[in-house]
Amino acid sequence: MKINNELKRHIAISLGLSMPEITAELAAGDVDAWDSLGHFKLILCIEDNFKVKFRTEQIPELVTVGKIQDELDARGVFNGRNKD
Secondary structure, three states, X not given: OOOEHHHHHHHHHHHOOOHHHOOOOXXXXXXXXXXXXXXXXXXXXXXXXXXXXXXXXXXXXXXEHHXXXXXXXXXXXXXXXXXX
């Protein structure tokens, strides 16, 4: 799965990672900064920058970059934007 560059950039900034470290398989348990507070901050960052709002019950499910990408794709957020 290819991850949108803009999404990678926001995840990298939120979690203090470099963009090459961001893969679809990257999960909350793989990064110290992606703890419960880090997850909350990441979700807020994504909601703010991509102008989406996740349902409360959906947020705990978004624990990999791939799942976040899939959800944004399903909402049509990228529609032709650059994917790496």
